[in-house]
Amino acid sequence: MPVFKRPHFEKIIALAEKGRIAPLYLFLGDQLVGQELLRRLWQKLGELGHQLEELDLGEVSWETAWNRLKTPALIGRKVFHLKNPSAALNHLTPAFFSFLEKHKARLSLCLVLEALKENHPLYLFALEKGVLVPLPSPRKRDLLKTEIPEILAAFNKKMDRQTAEELLFLVGEDLVALEQELTKLSLYVGERAVITVEDVREVVSPHAESAPYQLLEAFWREGAAGALNVLRGLLLQGLYPLVILATLVTYFKRLFLIKEILARAEALARSRDFSSFKNLYAQVLKELFPHRPPKELQKLHPYAAYKMVPQAQKVPQEAFSQIFKELLALDAKLKRGGLPEEEFFLFFCFLEKVMRARREGPRFQAISL
Incomplete structure (x- = not known):
């Protein structure tokens, strides 16, 4: 079988349904994508009636693993999912590949490796007699x-x-x-x-890091009352109030930086879609931060940055200092036993006043609750 690039994975499934099953399936590259594709192939082979087994090469000796591989299936083909295959690479001798070739009608091995030299016997066997699925690196995953x-x-x-x-x-x-x-x-x-x-x-149940974005999006759409409804849902999901607060602090630090970036690269605000924004955003970050962007932006997904642009435009630059003061006060109130719903609601009421002052006056003035 030939090399199957990622977009052609469904052809592997189609061939398996026709009875054309390889003795080796090697997924090489992004581990997350590789494991997901292996799982889909594994499920299909099980549906076709083949015997499925998992073998963790990082937990058993090679002698034990080798004996299990040599044990024939009672009926049909035995398909092994080899976990932690890198632990056994040094044991893959010519005798191993000779055995796999001899029993290819009844035995298949499926494994994922992040990297493997092209002259390694496992790579060469997959290329010539099995299935090799090269995968993009995690950064290129789409x-x-x-x-x-x-x-x-x-x-x-x-x-x-x-x-x-x-x-x-x-x-x-x-x-x-x-x-x-x-x-x-x-x-x-x-x-x-x-x-x-x-x-x-x-x-959808959002992960903890997206909580502040969900809260603020509800705030921009529906005000403090809308944010309160989302907050209640997050609390019901088991998110701790101080965790939500910590993510809010990170959010406003990022929002402040995004606003600073927009002041230096106005073209970002004019991006009509995420695709054009993503490319320009990466370029602007390299120009403004040639060595490394601030830590608050290093793990910020470009789509999150894209969603934050209109929000950053709504908050006056001079309001951020008081926002951070209010967040610090909110932290103290929660640690003293303040009711989360009440304290967060008061914070969102403060934000409403900030937005109202921006609309009604030429300059932002200090606001207190």
């Missing part, structure tokens, strides 16, 4: 174009790019979490084929 559409296709569902970006923004890039949320969404919409942004906002 969940929007590949992973999300493929998971949705299994449920006969679709979503547009804006909805997928919203989902990615709330859940992050964890493939397991993404699949769980996509499964929930598919069941939620029932017979409807298209999943909307409104569905995502209604159903």
